Amino acid sequence: xxxxxxxxxxxxxxxxxxxxxxxxxxxxxxxxxxxxxxxxxxxxxxxxxxxxxxxxxxxxxxxxxxxxxxxxxxxxxxxxxxxxxxxxxxxxxxxxxxxxxxxxxxxxxxxxxxxxxxxxxxxxxxxxxxxxxxxxxxxxxxxxxxxxxxxxxxxxxxxxxxxxxxxxxxxxxxxxxxxxxxxxxxxxxxxxxxxxxxxxxxxxxxxxxxxxxxxxxxxxxxxxxxxxxxxxxxxxxxxxxxxxxxxxxxxxxxxxxxxxxxxxxxxxxxxxxxxxxxxxxxxxxxxxxxxxxxxxxxxxxxxxxxxxxxxxxxxxxxxxxxxxxxxxxxxxxxxxxxxxxxxxxxxxxxxxxxxxxxxxxxxxxxxxxxxxxxxxxxxxxxxxxxxxxxxxxxxxxxxxxxxxxxxxxxxxxxxxxxxxxxxxxxxxxxxxxxxxxxxxxxxxxxxxxxxxxxxxxxxxxxxxxxxxxxxxxxxxxxxxxxxxxxxxxxxxxxxxxxxxxxxxxxxxxxxxxxxxxxxxxxxxxxxxxxxxxxxxxxxxxxxxxxxxxxxxxxxxxxxx
Numbered sequence: 001x002x003x004x005x006x007x008x009x010x011x012x013x014x015x016x017x018x019x020x021x022x023x024x025x026x027x028x029x030x031x032x033x034x035x036x037x038x039x040x041x042x043x044x045x046x047x048x049x050x051x052x053x054x055x056x057x058x059x060x061x062x063x064x065x066x067x068x069x070x071x072x073x074x075x076x077x078x079x080x081x082x083x084x085x086x087x088x089x090x091x092x093x094x095x096x097x098x099x100x101x102x103x104x105x106x107x108x109x110x111x112x113x114x115x116x117x118x119x120x121x122x123x124x125x126x127x128x129x130x131x132x133x134x135x136x137x138x139x140x141x142x143x144x145x146x147x148x149x150x151x152x153x154x155x156x157x158x159x160x161x162x163x164x165x166x167x168x169x170x171x172x173x174x175x176x177x178x179x180x181x182x183x184x185x186x187x188x189x190x191x192x193x194x195x196x197x198x199x200x201x202x203x204x205x206x207x208x209x210x211x212x213x214x215x216x217x218x219x220x221x222x223x224x225x226x227x228x229x230x231x232x233x234x235x236x237x238x239x240x241x242x243x244x245x246x247x248x249x250x251x252x253x254x255x256x257x258x259x260x261x262x263x264x265x266x267x268x269x270x271x272x273x274x275x276x277x278x279x280x281x282x283x284x285x286x287x288x289x290x291x292x293x294x295x296x297x298x299x300x301x302x303x304x305x306x307x308x309x310x311x312x313x314x315x316x317x318x319x320x321x322x323x324x325x326x327x328x329x330x331x332x333x334x335x336x337x338x339x340x341x342x343x344x345x346x347x348x349x350x351x352x353x354x355x356x357x358x359x360x361x362x363x364x365x366x367x368x369x370x371x372x373x374x375x376x377x378x379x380x381x382x383x384x385x386x387x388x389x390x391x392x393x394x395x396x397x398x399x400x401x402x403x404x405x406x407x408x409x410x411x412x413x414x415x416x417x418x419x420x421x422x423x424x425x426x427x428x429x430x431x432x433x434x435x436x437x438x439x440x441x442x443x444x445x446x447x448x449x450x451x452x453x454x455x456x457x458x459x460x461x462x463x464x465x466x467x468x469x470x471x472x473x474x475x476x477x478x479x480x481x482x483x484x485x486x487x488x489x490x491x492x493x494x495x496x497x498x499x500x501x502x503x504x505x506x507x508x509x510x511x512x513x514x515x516x517x518x519x520x521x522x523x524x525x526x527x528x529x530x531x532x533x534x535x536x537x538x539x540x541x542x543x544x545x546x547x548x549x550x551x552x553x554x555x556x557x558x559x560x
Contacts, residue, residue, distance in 0.1 A: 001014075001045045001078045001080060001082045002045075002047055002078070002510070003510065004080065005078065005079045005080045009080055010080055011080055011081045011082070011083075011123075011125040011127075012045075012080055012081070012082045012083075013082075013083055013084075013085055013090070013093070013123070013125070014041075014045075014082065014083070014084050014085065015084065015085040015086065015087050015089070015090035016035055016039070016040075016041045016086075016087060017087060017090075017108030017109060017110065018035070018037075018087050018108065018109045018110065019107075019108040019109030019110075020108070021034060021035045021041075021328055021329045021331065022034055022035045022036075022037070022039075022087060022109070022329065023109070024108075024109035025327070025329065026327060026329075028329065029329070029330065029335050029340065029344075032327065032329075032344065033326065033327030033329050033330065033340070033344035033345070034327055034329030034330075035087075035329035035330060035331075035333065035335070036335070037086060037087060037088040038086045038088050039086055039087075039329070039330065039333045039334075039335055040084050040085065040086045040333055040334075041084055041331060041332045041333055042084055042162040042163070042206075042332045042333065043084070043162070043206075043332055044206060044207055044208050045078050045082050046076050046077060046078065046207070046208040047075070047076040047077075047078070048076070048208055048209065048302055048303075048307075048507065048512065049302065049497065049500075049506075049507045049508065049509050049510070049511070049512060050075060050076050050497050050499070051076060051497065051499035051500070052076075052208050052209035052210075052213045052302070052307055052308065052499075053208065053209060053210055053213030053214055053217065053308070054208075054210055054213070054214055055069075055074035055075075055076045055077050055208070056068045056069045056070075056071070056074055057069070057214075058074075058075070058076070058499070059217065059499055060217050060218075061214045061215070061217040061218025061219070061220075062210075062214045062217075062218075063218055071131065076208070081125060081127040082127070083125065083127055087108075087110060090110075091110050091112065093121070093123065094110065094112060094114065094115075095112045096119065096120070096121030097114075097115040097116070097117045097118070097119070097121075098115055098117065098118070098119065098120065099115050099116045099117045099118060100115065100116050100421070101113060101114065101115060101116075102114040102115060102116050136160075136203035136204040136210060136211050137203045137211075138200060138201065138202055138203055138211045138212075138215055139159070139200065139201040140198060140199070140200045140201075141180060141198070141199045141200075142196060142197070142198050142199075143183060143187065143192075143193055143196065143197040143198075143199075144196050145192075145193055145194055145195040145196040145197070145367070146192035146193065146194060147194045147195075148194055148195050148196075148478065149195070149196050150196075150225070150226050151195040151196065151226060151228045151372075151478060151482065152195065152196045152197075152198055152223075152226045152227050152228055153193075153195055153196070153197050153198070153228055153229050153231075153363055153366045153367045154197075154198045154200065154227060154229070154230045154231070154309070154315075155176065155179070155197070155198070155199050155200070155230075155231045155232075155359060155363050156176075156199075156200040156201070156202055156212065156230065156231075156232055156233075156305050157169055157172040157173045157175070157176045157201060157202070157232070157233045157234065157305075158173070158201070158202040158203070158204075158205030158206070158211065158212070158234065158304075158305055159173050159201040159202065159203060160202075160203050160204055160205055160206055160207075160211075161206065161336070162206055162332045162333070162336075163333065163334045163336065163337075164334065164336055164337040164338070165336060166336050166337050166338050166340065166341040166345075167235050167236070167237055167326070167330075167331075167336050167340075167341055167345055168234065168235035168331065168332065168336060169205070169234055169235050170235075171235050171236035171237065171341065171345075171346065171352055171355075172233035172234055172235045172236045172321065172355065173201060174352055175233060175236060175352050175353075175355040175356040175359065176199060176201065176233065176356075176359075178352070178353070178356040178360075179199070179356050179359055179360040179363065180199050182356070182360055183197065183199075183360070183363075183364075193364070193367035193368055194367060194368045194369070194370075195228065195366070195367045195368075196226075196367075197363060197367050200212075200215075202215075202305050205234075205304065205305055206332075209302075209304070209305055209307055209308065211305075212305035212307070212308050212309070213307070213308040213312075215308075216308035216309060216312060216313050217308070217312075220313060223309075223313050223315060224313065224314075224486065227309070227313070227315045227482070228315075228316070228366065228372055228478075228481075228482050229249065229315070229316050229317070229318070229366050229372075230306060230309040230310070230315050230316070230317045230318075231317070231318045231319075231320065231359055231362055231363060231366075232304055232305050232306040232309075232317065232318065232319045232320070233319070233320055233321050233355065233359060234303075234304040234305070234319070234321065235321065236321050236322055236323070236346065236351060236352055236355045237321070237322055237323035237324070237325070237326035237345050237346060237351065238264075238322065238323070238324075238325045238326045238345055238346045238347075238351045239322055239323050239324030239325035239326060239351070240269075240272055240273050240276050240322065240323065240324045240325075241257055241260070241262075241269040241270070241272070241273050241320070241321075241322055241354075241358065242273075242298075242319075242320065242321050242322070242323060242324075243257065243273075243295070243297040243298070243318070243319075243320060244297050244298040244299065244300050244318070244319045244320075245297055245298075245300055245306070245310075245316075245317050245318035245319055246300075246310065246316040246317055246318070246379075246485055247297065247299075247378050247379040247382045247383075248316055248374045248375060248376060248378075248379050248484055248485065249297075249316055249318055249373075249374065249375075250294055250296070250297050250375070250378040250379075250382075251294050251373075251375040251377075251378055252362075252365075252366075252373040252374075252375065253297060253318055253320075253362065254270060254293075254294040254295055254297075255373075256358060256361050256362045256365065257269045257270035257273065257295075257358070258270040258271075259361065260354060260357055260358045260361065261354070262354065263350035263351060263353065263354050264350065269322075269354065269358065270295065273295055274289050274295055276324075277289040277295065278290065294378060296382070297318075298515070299504070299505045299515045299517050300317065300319055300505055300515060301505070301506070301507040301508070301511065301512070301513050301514050301515030301516070302506075302507035302512065302513055302515075303507075303512065303513035304319060306318075306319050307507075310485070310502060310505065311500050311501065311502040311505060311506055311507075312499060312500065312501055312502075313486075313501075314485045314486035314487075314488060314489035314501060314502060315485055315486075316374070316484070316485040317485075318362070320355070320358060320359055320362075321355065322346075322351045322354060322355055326344065326345040326346070327344060327345075371458075371477060371478060371481070372478050372481045372482065374481045374484055375451075375455070376447070376450065376451035376454055376455075376484075376551050377448075377451045377452070377455060379447070379451065380444060380447040380448040380450075380451045381448075383444055383447065383504065383518075383544065384444050384448070386504070386517045386518050387437065387440050387441065387444060387518070389517070389522075390437070390440075390518060390521055390522060390525065391437060393522065393525050393526070394432060394434075394435055394525055397432045397525065397528075398431055398432045401429045401430075401431055401432060402431060404426060404428075404429070405428050405429065405431075408425060408426070408428050413425035413426070432525075432528065432530070433530050435525075435530065435533055435534060435537065436534065436537065437537060439537055439538050439541035440521075440537050440540060440541045440544070442541065443540075443541035443542070443543075443544035443545045443548070444544060446544070446545055446548040447544050447545075447547060447548045447551070449548070450547075450548040450549075450551040450552050450555070451551060453551070453552060453555040454551050454552075454554055454555040454558070456555075457554075457555040457556075457558035457559050458558060460558075460559070461558050461559075476557055477554060477557045477558060480550060480553055480554045480557060481554060483550060484547065484550055484551065484554075487543065487546050487547045487550050488502055488503055488504055488543060488547055489501035489502050489503065489543075490503055490539065490543060494506055494519055494520050495520055495523075495524070495532060495536070496509070497509070500519075503518070503519075503520065503539070503540050503543045504517060504518060504540075505517060505519070506519040508523065509523060518540055520532075520536035520539065520540060521533055521536040521537055521540060524536050
């Protein structure tokens with residue numbers, strides 16, 4: 001809808017094609033887990049890559065004292081009416097389209113020829129919207145820390161859903177409640193965590209991450225001082241453990257995954273995920289899965305409640321969940337109910353237990369560790385990988401434009417076009433210039449050296465029977481480590497969207513859920529803003545140098 005409005009559309013109809021989550025993938029409900037012909041996928045089309053949360057109070061908590069915009073001023077509300085449809089309702093509309101046949105990657109699995117339009121059919125679109133302002137409820141439980149109460153480990157899952165929401169979000173919310181029950185039992189037996197633990201059930205996630213975003217904005221100053229880690233889930237299914245988040249926590253969460261048993265294969269959750277990568281991955285990813293000590297975790301884009309913590313407040317975050325063997329065909333529809341879940345998903349609830357074990361273990365280890373288990377070697381390696389991708393992206397643009405311009409000069413577009421159809425060849429473009437990636441490369445080298453220094457200091461402290469670790473934990477080390485994710489942010493934020501402050505991870509301006517890594521540079525290259533790309537390279541290099549300096553200070557603290 002965002003792109004449609006930018007190009008002059010007056011309305012937008014969205015449907016889920018059976019090629020993606022219907023009969024093309026497998027048996028549809030009630031015979032199987034996939035979307036039936038009348039299934040409608042709901043979802044928010046608010047412009048969350050600009051900023052999530054209450055569109056009437058952008059950037060500030062939606063408290064009673066917050067200054068509200070009018071609806072007309074709310075920049076993230078879609079500018080044209082939008083309706084979701086089932087593929088049964090979309091089919092006659094698609095069949096009425098004429099014009100050129102759609103490119104192959106634009107075609108679905110309906111029994112018709114996919115055209116680009118226009119008509120000749122006309123559509124009458126009528127949308128009724130409820131603009132009432134409602135109160136939403138975040139439910140928060142706190143276990144005070146016994147030794148370091150001013151350091152917070154926060155765990156969340158949203159409790160609102162589209163219609164029934166059995167898998168999304170209740171399967172994740174049930175795991176959260178089971179973790180809370182287990183911690184409550186431990187408390188009754190005398191256990192107390194070193195750090196404060198907060199368990200939070202968010203409201204209004206589906207409408208635009210409202211509950212989590214407003215809470216983070218309202219408590220921003222406290223979180224900046226106290227929040228150590230945020231762990232998110234968003235529903236759960238049957239299958240493989242998925243791990244995403246801050247790469248300072250990559251080694252930590254790999255360690256947790258190795259200690260969790262997959263309930264159906266009885267392998268560790270880590271081993272099963274590794275073997276899946278070997279079985280289904282590219283040659284490069286297979287080799288890496290066999291040789292690298294840790295599985296790579298994915299970077300986070302948006303679409304769930306980790307967004308305000310990681311990308312706005314700079315709090316190290318993880319997003320965890322099982323899935324891959326449950327079929328995704330009823331996502332955000334009325335069919336996502338208890339019957340579907342117990343017939344086609346985690347039918348015996350064993351993966352719900354596994355999720356509670358995974359996240360509960362992570363929460364307890366983070367809360368009780370003398371020294372927070374941040375590790376920076378994997379971060380430096382990952383950022384180096386991202387920088388290489390940027391160079392390849394630029395080279396790809398240069399090669400593509402050069403070849404297209406050559407074909408234009410040769411007359412290839414005109415000669416190969418069907419003379420009976422109207423077509424216009426693309427315009428010639430200026431070649432992309434060479435960019436100076438040296439500042440970024442030098443900063444990554446500094447980050448790598450600092451990560452090595454910290455790891456050596458940790459090893460030496462551990463060899464000293466933990467005495468140095470204990471002393472550092474009682475000093476400033478954990479306070480320094482908590483700030484490590486903050487150092488990867490800039491107060492000015494990303495170009496054209498200052499709410500997103502993290503310089504390594506952000507949802508793409510047009511991809512929504514999908515992540516863009518080193519986004520200021522990547523999106524400048526994609527939009528051919530060469531001056532902006534050069535400036536962003538320098539900015540991100542400065543951020544990485546600041547991170548390296550902070551890691552060095554942590555190594556010094558360990559050596560005291």
